[in-house]
Amino acid sequence: MQAKTIKANSNKAITKEIDKAISDGFKPTLAIVFASVKQDWKAVSDMLNKKEIVIFGATTAGEFIDGNIEEGSIVMMLLNINPNYFKLEFLETSTKTTLETAKKLGAIAKKAFPNPALIIATGGIFIDGEQIVDGIMQGFGEEATVFGGMAGDDLIAEKPIVFTNKKSKDNALLALIIDEDKIDVRGLATCGWNAIGTTKTVTKSDGNIVYTIDDKPALDMLMKYLGVDVKIDEDKEIVPFLNSWYYPLQLERDNGDTVIRATRFANSKERSLICTGSVPQGSKIKFSLPPEFDAIETVVSECASIKDNAQQRADALIMFSCVSRHLSFGALMSEEIEQVQNVWNAPMVGFFTYGEYGKSKIGTNEFHNNACCVVALKEK
Structure with a gap:
């Protein structure tokens, strides 16, 4: 599996970057897209759809790519993962039906692959993140591998969106379900407050x-x-x-x-x-x-702890980091992102979220705030 990361500040510019990325024969099947609400993410989605690339997309409260923090931009990771190794689900929900929608997703994941992992993004402002985690576990019937983040809207706090091919909504649950028999998925959510x-x-x-x-x-x-x-x-x-x-x-x-x-x-x-x-x-x-700056060292150390050995690498990294970390650490935030990327030495894409999903360091799935959630992907 190969991953390429690109960024731009307009739909026209991101189209050029995509064309450049595929000019050498690279044929992506999946695009991880994180975009500011200031950008025309709908046009980006339409463009990717025409290229028959599956989209996992969310609006943000800031974006980052390979250690560099962006604001008001579009960042994207293109992967040529085998289409048989993943499944994309988009489920609309509401504040009253969150638990039942998440249960449905858990059941879908259970049937998708013998050993599935979920990377999720949720839209909306008043969705209860804990009900998302509880619902997935109930629908799945046991502890599942779940990582992800809540979409943002540049701190406007009105309408964060998740989107995929020809579908988008604020109150919705988007899930990338991966076959862990084919792709190793490991991650951790850590904080420091x-x-x-x-x-x-x-x-x-x-x-x-x-x-x-x-x-x-x-x-x-x-x-x-x-x-x-x-x-x-x-x-x-x-x-x-x-x-x-x-x-x-x-x-x-x-x-x-x-x-x-x-x-x-x-x-x-x-x-x-x-x-x-x-x-x-x-x-x-x-x-x-708010944490002291040594919290960055704690995050980097805990991210390294999920590796089997120091030489282990990943094909791709996805990072969901709470916007509070950016607000608290300021310019030093790029140091945390860069150091985490260096742990795995792989292309990285991510965004600043309104909440994070993932396993804590003791191994239980939780909905988090103020945390950094890192997901490493490696084809077996």
Whole structure:
């Protein structure tokens, strides 16, 4: 399997780059496309469709390719993977049907190959990422290999899109199902955010809405303990929580693992927090502060840990990195991306997400925030 990465700032320019990539006889069957909402991603999709290339696409909150960070651009990875080794699924959903849609995807993956792996992207703002993971596991019937990210829309927080050949939508689930008997798929989701203070209890919640923490309004608790503020618009009940990327909740699992939950919106009247994933009532949590720069070293080290040996390489790398990492690390973010790529020494494409899907370092599938999820592909 061969992979080529290209980038451009217009539909016309990306068409030229594709033509250049295939001029030597290279015949891609699959395109991984990550594009800013500022770009005409529909035209790009139409162009790839005419070339009979299968599309796995998502809009972004920033893009990167081979260690270089882009903004407002199109990045693409072209692969000549055998069409018999993968299957593309696009399923429309809603906030009320997320779990059932994800169950359907899990069942589809189970039937697709004896040993499938899923790389997914989800659109929409209010989709509960944890229901995506839970649904896939339920539909699959056991623990499956799942990695991916939530689409972005350049921090507008209105309509992130996923797209494939002749299909696109915000509230949708896109999945690249790969035959792991033919393609080795391995990855890891890792974070580095620092927990502070004592453990607290979520005393009232419903899905991804946290109403009270230690019997006090959740929004007031977060503002008090972290010293942050939320701009209240008297004309709006639901308001964006712009600081949420920096100060997420750390949710403690019974198995000793922790996952991050970003509080993307606040309800100014109910004084509640609306998270990107479920926070069960009774959960133990801690507040978080942005990581120190040594978190980059932790991410690189943990990404290297999934290799069988130091010399092992990949044919292609896909990276889903939370936009919070870019906001927190600034120019140093390119260092993390470049170092992770160097671990595998392979072409890389990725984007800054609104949430990440993947196995934690203890091996369980989770929906994450503020994490870096790396997927390495290698034909057997």
